[in-house]
Amino acid sequence: RVTANVGVLISGRGSNMRSLVANATEAYKVVVVASNRPSAEGLVWAREQGIPTFALSPKEVGKQAYEAALDAALREAGAEYLALAGYMRLLSDDFVARWRDRIINIHPSLLPKYKGLDTHARAIAAGDAEAGCSVHIVTEELDGGAVLGQARVPIKSGDTPETLAARVLDEEHRLYPRVLAEWLTR
Ligand code: GRF
Numbered sequence: 001r002v003t004a005n006v007g008v009l010i011s012g013r014g015s016n017m018r019s020l021v022a023n024a025t026e027a028y029k030v031v032v033v034a035s036n037r038p039s040a041e042g043l044v045w046a047r048e049q050g051i052p053t054f055a056l057s058p059k060e061v062g063k064q065a066y067e068a069a070l071d072a073a074l075r076e077a078g079a080e081y082l083a084l085a086g087y088m089r090l091l092s093d094d095f096v097a098r099w100r101d102r103i104i105n106i107h108p109s110l111l112p113k114y115k116g117l118d119t120h121a122r123a124i125a126a127g128d129a130e131a132g133c134s135v136h137i138v139t140e141e142l143d144g145g146a147v148l149g150q151a152r153v154p155i156k157s158g159d160t161p162e163t164l165a166a167r168v169l170d171e172e173h174r175l176y177p178r179v180l181a182e183w184l185t186r
Pocket of ligand 1: 010011012013014015016017085086087106107108169172
């Protein structure tokens with residue numbers, strides 16, 4: 001079985017990226033970590049691990065030039081698949097088309113519920129009994145592609161968006177490496 005080369009895209013802390021690296025099996029290898037925020041905390045850790053990194057701010061060069069440079073860096077590093085992990089920029093339709101069916105994302109809700117931002121506050125406000133996270137294929141529609149796997153947690157009385165986010169994040173860290181490996185060896 002061939003190991004798939006994966007590029008991980010982050011914007012900040014990068015805890016899901018760390019979990020993908022730490023839990024990689026023979027199914028995949030993280031060959032590059034890229035960020036639209038050069039100050040992303042996760043980049044520091046990736047560099048310490050000796051993982052090649054790429055960072056460029058779209059604000060510096062414009063979205064088109066940013067995505068062209070990102071695409072070139074990912075291919076240069078040998079990435080065949082992309083895993084978005086707290087990547088907070090929308091990828092253009094062109095970019096998604098060039099990586100068609102080779103990009104996945106983790107989203108902190110039980111999709112199709114609560115696409116977009118503030119998922120935990122919205123789940124609490126709705127009075128939901130449970131929340132969770134979803135790994136899905138990235139398409140041109142925000143948080144809209146086929147769901148590959150989900151994990152559920154209870155919403156407890158007294159939960160704030162922060163306490164719920166922490167409970168969901170623990171599940172994200174377990175779910176993402178497992179679903180990525182399963183998807184790549186499907
Ligand atoms: C995660 O909850 C992810 O699902 C969401 O943003 C958070 C990123 O956290 N979209 P991290 O950067 O992986 O630590």
